[in-house]
Amino acid sequence: MIRPTSIRRALAASLAISALLLSACGSDPAPTSSPSAGASSAPATMAPHDELEAPPTTAPAAEQDSATAARRFLTTWANPDLSYGQWWPRVKPLLSPQGQQDYAAVDPANLPTLTLTGKPRVEASSVATAVTVWQPTDLGEFGVRMSRTSETAAWLVAEVTFPEGVH
Structure with a gap:
């Protein structure tokens, strides 16, 4: 952009x-x-x-918003005790259209249980509508690639990157 x-x-x-x-x-x-x-x-x-x-930087408020959205997603997403019928309606609105396609067939029973353990680190990209939030957990650092349709739109999750050795 x-x-x-x-x-x-x-x-x-x-x-x-x-x-x-x-x-x-x-x-x-x-x-x-x-x-x-x-x-x-x-x-x-x-x-x-x-x-x-110079590449654009993400404003501090936008970084905070993206970090909050990533934390909310991870705590909603990592619920292996929920049935798909309970899990998907909670996760779907937090995903971008591509994320919805990619994660629609996920069985929550196959996801890990996570405990968020530290402060997230926001990695800005060259556009103000995309970031990756790195969230420390008890299993390692998860990456949450996020995007939004404009600089004022809500952050949505496009992809989750697992720590090495965790699947």
Whole structure:
């Protein structure tokens, strides 16, 4: 997802370059003593190269929301004592459409019982609508890959990564 600030920066840089090129292509090839408005504003509107290339970060509130959603999912999902008929209606609304397809056939009896043991760690991605939350448990650290349809939408689970040796 392209961030609005990236679009604005790219547009400002493009406009500044266009103004500079247009002023250089004028009918009077001799230099003038006063700088053109487009040329003088170019350095002020262009972002440094690093700023244009830097991946977006997840805002602290979004990190907290994703961590809370991941913890809720893991505690709902890891219930091997529930029947499928009890388990699936609780888990399904916490999953993305792809997650619903991938986990619809899971038998909860085959899932481990988990105890969440520590603070989750949120790993941001290059877009503000996807993260992986790493949650420590008594069985090791589970990864919960999450996504959302916009920066204000609810986080939904796309995939769970088990710790090595746990299935």
